[in-house]
Amino acid sequence: MISKVRRSQIMDLLAMGSRVDGRGLEDLRTIEIRCGVVANADGSAEVRMGKTLAIAGVKTSIGTPFPDTPDMGILIVNAEFLPIASPTFEPGPPDENAIELARVIDRGLRRSEILDLQKLCIVPGKAVWEIWVDIHALNHDGNLMDASALASVAALLTARIPKATLTEDKEVNLDKSVREKLPIKGVPATVTIAKIGDKLLVDPCLDEEEVADAFLTATFINDKLCAIQKRGEKSLTVEETLKCLRIAQKKARELVAITMEGTGYGKD
Amino acid sequence: MKDKEATLILPDGRRLDGRRPGEIRDIKIKVGILENADGSAYVEQGNTKIYAAVYGPREVHPRHLALPNKAIIRCRYHMAPFSVEERKSPAPSRREIELSKVIREALTPAIFVEQFPFTTIDVFVEVINADGSTRCASIIAASLALASAGIPMRDLVAACSVGKINGVLVLDVTDVEDKYGEVDMPFAMMPGKGEITLFQLDGVLTLEEAEEAIKMASKACMEIYEKEKSALKAKYIEARKAVEEVV
Numbered sequence: 236m237i238s239k240v241r242r243s244q245i246m247d248l249l250a251m252g253s254r255v256d257g258r259g260l261e262d263l264r265t266i267e268i269r270c271g272v273v274a275n276a277d278g279s280a281e282v283r284m285g286k287t288l289a290i291a292g293v294k295t296s297i298g299t300p301f302p303d304t305p306d307m308g309i310l311i312v313n314a315e316f317l318p319i320a321s322p323t324f325e326p327g328p329p330d331e332n333a334i335e336l337a338r339v340i341d342r343g344l345r346r347s348e349i350l351d352l353q354k355l356c357i358v359p360g361k362a363v364w365e366i367w368v369d370i371h372a373l374n375h376d377g378n379l380m381d382a383s384a385l386a387s388v389a390a391l392l393t394a395r396i397p398k399a400t401l402t403e404d405k406e407v408n409l410d411k412s413v414r415e416k417l418p419i420k421g422v423p424a425t426v427t428i429a430k431i432g433d434k435l436l437v438d439p440c441l442d443e444e445e446v447a448d449a450f451l452t453a454t455f456i457n458d459k460l461c462a463i464q465k466r467g468e469k470s471l472t473v474e475e476t477l478k479c480l481r482i483a484q485k486k487a488r489e490l491v492a493i494t495m496e497g498t499g500y501g502k503d
Numbered sequence: 504m505k506d507k508e509a510t511l512i513l514p515d516g517r518r519l520d521g522r523r524p525g526e527i528r529d530i531k532i533k534v535g536i537l538e539n540a541d542g543s544a545y546v547e548q549g550n551t552k553i554y555a556a557v558y559g560p561r562e563v564h565p566r567h568l569a570l571p572n573k574a575i576i577r578c579r580y581h582m583a584p585f586s587v588e589e590r591k592s593p594a595p596s597r598r599e600i601e602l603s604k605v606i607r608e609a610l611t612p613a614i615f616v617e618q619f620p621f622t623t624i625d626v627f628v629e630v631i632n633a634d635g636s637t638r639c640a641s642i643i644a645a646s647l648a649l650a651s652a653g654i655p656m657r658d659l660v661a662a663c664s665v666g667k668i669n670g671v672l673v674l675d676v677t678d679v680e681d682k683y684g685e686v687d688m689p690f691a692m693m694p695g696k697g698e699i700t701l702f703q704l705d706g707v708l709t710l711e712e713a714e715e716a717i718k719m720a721s722k723a724c725m726e727i728y729e730k731e732k733s734a735l736k737a738k739y740i741e742a743r744k745a746v747e748e749v750v
Contacts, residue, residue: 460707
């Protein structure tokens with residue numbers, strides 16, 4: 236819900252090429268990444284994008300692989316839109332928005348091959364690492380998608396898991412005193428673009444989301460697309476879609492740099 | 504996970520079912536086959552078989568969901584337990600919940616929702632047999648069910664997926680091509696308006712490849728659009744014949 240006054244303010248400003256919070260159409264909000272904020276998690280990151288706040292935690296366990304992928308670890312992504320994040324969020328199991336967000340982020344992580352799942356196999360067909368990524372929205376001021384995706388990536392990049400060894404009788408033994416990095420293959424970045432009228436804007440805030448016609452979320456890895464989701468009740472022209480992808484590619488490069496800086500990944 | 508060794512394109516450039524990369528499967532469409540629904544359609548695309556039924560515009564229950572300025576659209580994409588290789592639980596999975604949402608958002612742009620405040624238009628899609636591209640076939644079926652329910656629409660919605668198998672972009676992916684291929688890109692548009700209403704990607708593509716894939720999908724949607732229109736007309740031609748026989 237958004238008031239008519241606020242709606243026309245957003246539209247009038249956009250017509251002049253500016254936004255309610257003073258940003259240009261293709262500007263991201265200020266991003267803060269804090270890693271390792273949850274001592275009990277194997278990896279965690281809190282991401283602030285403007286006033287939007289999301290936290291992702293990585294927990295790991297040993298499980299049995301899926302029958303069709305006996306030599307691969309398992310990645311599971313879940314998202315909770317908590318009532319503390321917004322007056323419009325209700326307690327209960329994840330709704331379609333939370334499920335969609337988790338599944339889009341899951342596709343981005345999986346298809347970017349951020350994790351080398353083959354290296355997360357301990358005994359083929361018997362024991363593999365299960366990597367759980369749980370996303371909690373803490374404050375919703377728009378674009379939970381990108382904030383959650385960034386938090387998930389940062390949590391995975393900085394996670395440290397116990398060392399798994401095999402005992403003589405082929406039992407898995409976890410040495411919690413030794414902590415290892417996850418086998419990371421690349422750093423993906425997710426960018427959401429909102430369409431309002433004939434304008435395309437990066438990283439929409441909540442009020443912009445309320446008036447937006449449609450959204451395009453794209454995840455990039457090494458400058459290539461690996462996941463896309465169009466959302467929203469209206470359509471995009473072919474030209475708008477291609478323009479969105481080009482803008483997203485440019486912003487993804489920026490986000491990768493921010494992710495590396497914020498996590499210290501690649502420095503050690 | 505993806506088996507990189509799988510051969511999905513034969514040496515003669517054809518796919519496992521004999522199609523060329525730019526070919527879609529034969530589509531069989533029937534409109535108005537379910538008597539109780541206000542509108543319905545059946546779509547068969549290879550072994551993908553789908554029923555769609557539409558009820559509405561009708562009163563919204565629960566009442567608080569009704570909107571004063573437009574109709575709400577509700578959509579349920581559901582797979583029959585026997586529609587896939589291993590029996591699927593009939594309870595809605597996370598995948599089905601996501602697909603219900605994206606199918607709804609693929610159809611909504613085509614509907615004049617402002618004409619029916621305080622009402623709901625309910626779309627039910629049932630996958631009877633799944634062999635790839637079920638969300639695209641669902642959109643085709645649902646779009647025709649909406650049209651046959653007499654709901655005012657800006658355009659029909661057509662849909663087609665693009666895949667990448669053994670490095671080649673192909674149209675209308677089958678289940679095997681989805682499982683062992685590199686990319687699945689479901690796509691829907693209002694062909695008469697040139698507007699995209701569903702666009703997803705699962706897999707790695709360069710920007711240039713994505714542009715090419717959109718071109719291929721748009722062209723396929725045009726082809727499907729013509730089939731949709733003739734299926735819709737066929738229903739009325741049949742109805743007219745029936746009347747003429749009586750008179």
